Amino acid sequence: MxxxxxxxxxxxxxxxxxxxxxxxxxxxxxxxxxxxxxxxxxxxxxxxxxxxxxxxxxxxxxxxxxxxxxxxxxxxxxxxxxxxxxxxxxxxxxxxxxxxxxxxxxxxxxxxxxxxxxxxxxxxxxxxxxxxxxxxxxxxxxxxxxxxxxxxxxxxxxxxxxxxxxxxxxxxxxxxxxxxxxxxxxxxxxxxxxxxxxxxxxxxxxxxxxxxxxxxxxxxxxxxxxxxxxxxxxxxxxxxxxxxxxxxxxxxxxxxxxxxxxxxxxxxxxxxxxxxxxxxxxxxxxxxxxxxRTIIPGRMEYFPSHPGVVFDIAHNPDKAASLAYALAQSFPGRRFTFVMAIGESKDAAEVIAPFFPLGGSFVFTSFSVAGRTASRPQRLASIAHELGAWGRAISDPVEAFAIARRNADAGGVIVVTGSTFVVATLREWWLANVASNV
Missing domain, CATH: 3.40.1190.10 (Mur-like, catalytic domain)
Known part of the structure; x- marks a missing residue:
């Protein structure tokens, strides 16, 4: 076969x-x-x-x-x-x-x-x-x-x-x-x-x-x-x-x-x-x-650049809380931009909430994978608004990543997180198109 x-x-x-x-x-x-x-x-x-x-x-x-x-x-x-x-x-x-x-x-x-x-x-x-x-x-x-x-x-x-x-x-x-x-x-x-x-x-x-x-x-x-x-x-x-x-x-x-x-x-x-x-x-x-020698792709994986980029799969509240704490410890004083997609079966509010104390901005996006359904970016943005934050909704993940990079401070950190599928998609795009030139 x-x-x-x-x-x-x-x-x-x-x-x-x-x-x-x-x-x-x-x-x-x-x-x-x-x-x-x-x-x-x-x-x-x-x-x-x-x-x-x-x-x-x-x-x-x-x-x-x-x-x-x-x-x-x-x-x-x-x-x-x-x-x-x-x-x-x-x-x-x-x-x-x-x-x-x-x-x-x-x-x-x-x-x-x-x-x-x-x-x-x-x-x-x-x-x-x-x-x-x-x-x-x-x-x-x-x-x-x-x-x-x-x-x-x-x-x-x-x-x-x-x-x-x-x-x-x-x-x-x-x-x-x-x-x-x-x-x-x-x-x-x-x-x-x-x-x-x-x-x-x-x-x-x-x-x-x-x-x-x-x-x-x-x-x-x-x-x-x-x-x-x-x-x-x-x-x-x-x-x-x-x-x-x-x-x-x-x-x-x-x-x-x-x-x-x-x-x-x-x-x-x-x-x-x-x-x-x-x-x-x-x-x-x-x-x-x-x-x-341990390499753990997609787990608090940092690429130094301007702005820096972190890829981390945080698709449940426990992982999100751990990531938020780790970001605060690892990058004190730096401004964060979160690029996030979340599976429909997850408690989106509980996943998003741990990142609010860090400040920064949100770009919510989606993913397309057979057998899996993403929450609509507009719904995620609405949830963020109800929780007291503001976020953009961009359906295409590469476009969402590009907008985040374009609008972020050079000394800031972009965090690609949420679903495994959005982290995988954007990490692969980053390695193919950006990382080798950084």
Whole structure:
């Protein structure tokens, strides 16, 4: 099958019913993987769940394992430029030809289980493809980011070496529940007997739910807040330097990404790496080396120019609040221009509101992606107006970006944020048309 045909096939699967009223979802992915020979059992794994920070934490862990000389798979979502990014080995996405071949190879297995369980969804197919590609690539380990929640997420078929819950915030409430405790209960479904669970959840009620779930499952509970301290250091100009001290060691970290929240993600990654079995556990030097090489596209990613540009996916209130705080810390005294698009299913007011205290201006825009619907820019501008701010509505994202750049102060910062899709679109345009000339 060609890559183009594989993409068309996947688009036909995109309308997944993600309702919590589907308790058979794990049965379906388990049957699908069994029909493929259970490739997910061919290598040790690290399982990363959480509302925010799980992609960054997974990427950091993969970078460290690679620095330790391990052939490392990474499944993280969403992708930015290409669906091939869902299955990376040593940082390299699966080649398009291999992607098409594997989708074609997987179709008979999908058809065999469809009668009893239903056809595997878009997400489940990409997850199974990643598992299969990692097995074919003979990885030494794979880092797997969960999709939505944990209990019924397709990744919960794993028996990992260590599990992680980065934090708990309000997102996907229609699936996971309305309270932080409900959401924590779902994500804590990844706890398994004998598997250490590292958590950076700080909310007392949510943390208690996770601790109880670990006790019930027989999973050792490791709190990052209780067992790791972070000390800021002078260093990186367009990144940050800090020390992380744990009961095991002290690590001097130079992280080439901005945002104080990334310090907590790094501490979480370190505590998880310390729980790995001896044959996988990296040394202090390897941890420091891997973190210094970490690249996280679309996560507080800064391009110095006039004005400067930040790309950051902040599509829920928790991510938006973290980004707003990070911007204030990283760029004190600079004026911000926000270019934003938000998915229709999101609480737009809650996503927009954290940026108001920073001042600046807003340009609201849209995106066009099969199977996904954007909020109308005019609606976003109206919401901003109701909240006491003003924003322009420009439907075409490249035009919105151009207007923002044209009107921004040379010493200011343009922040492209909100939906993954607008960040991906404008980041790709920036790299192709501007970044190489800056």
């Amino acid at each position: 060609t890559f183009q045909a594989a993409q068309s096939y996947l688009l036909g699967l995109i309308n997944e019913n993600a309702s919590r009223r589907m308790p058979n979802r794990l049965d379906r992915i388990a049957a699908f993987l069994a029909a493929l020979g259970n490739p997910e059992r061919a290598y040790p794994t690290v399982h990363v769940a959480g509302t925010s920070g799980k992609g960054s934490t997974a990427t950091m862990i993969a970078a460290v394992l690679q620095a330790a000389g391990k052939r490392t798979g990474l499944h993280a979502k969403p992708h930015l430029s290409s669906v091939t990014e869902r299955a990376r080995v040593d940082g390299v996405p699966i080649p398009q030809e291999a992607f098409g071949d594997l989708i074609g190879e997987m179709q008979p297995a999908a058809e065999r289980i469809a009668y009893e369980f239903g056809r595997p969804t878009y997400y489940e197919t990409l997850l199974a493809l990643a598992f299969l590609w990692f097995a074919r690539s003979e990885v030494d380990a794979a880092v797997i980011e969960a999709g939505i929640g944990g209990m019924l997420d397709g990744t919960n078929v794993l028996r990992p070496e260590v599990a992680i819950i980065t934090n708990i915030g309000r997102d996907h409430t229609e699936i996971l529940g309305d309270t932080l405790e409900d959401i924590a209960r779902d994500k804590a479904g990844i706890a398994k007997p004998g598997v250490p669970l590292v958590s950076d959840v700080r909310d007392p009620g949510a943390r208690r739910v996770i601790e109880l779930a670990c006790a019930d499952a027989g999973a050792p509970f490791i709190s990052v807040a209780d067992t790791a301290t972070i000390e800021p250091l002078a260093g990186e100009r367009y990144g940050q330097s800090f020390a992380v001290t744990t009961p095991v060691d002290r690590y001097d970290v130079s992280l080439p990404v901005l945002g104080d929240f990334q310090q907590r993600n790094a501490a979480t990654a370190i505590r998880a790496l310390e729980q790995l079995p001896p044959e996988l556990r990296p040394s202090r030097a390897q941890i420091e080396d891997g973190l210094s």
